[in-house]
Amino acid sequence: MKKQPTRYCHNCPQKKLDKDTVALNLKLLGREIRDFYCLECMAETLEVTVQDLLDKIESYKEGDCELFK
Numbered sequence: 001m002k003k004q005p006t007r008y009c010h011n012c013p014q015k016k017l018d019k020d021t022v023a024l025n026l027k028l029l030g031r032e033i034r035d036f037y038c039l040e041c042m043a044e045t046l047e048v049t050v051q052d053l054l055d056k057i058e059s060y061k062e063g064d065c066e067l068f069k
């Protein structure tokens, strides 16, 4: 598996992002993005709840999305 650099939330620099969160950033915000966000900040930006995002991660994992492997 390719090693990913450690990423931090653009708004909360002390917050390390796990690989599922990074994958969700790429999935929802686009693969060209340079700024990554934690689930809380993403939820706020997208006007959904953190739980919605967790559900999305689960469904992408069950699906065939290569970002979540």
Ligand SMILES: [Zn+2]
Residues within 6 Å of the ligand: 009, 010, 011, 012, 015, 037, 038, 039, 040, 041, 042
């Ligand atoms: Zn954040």
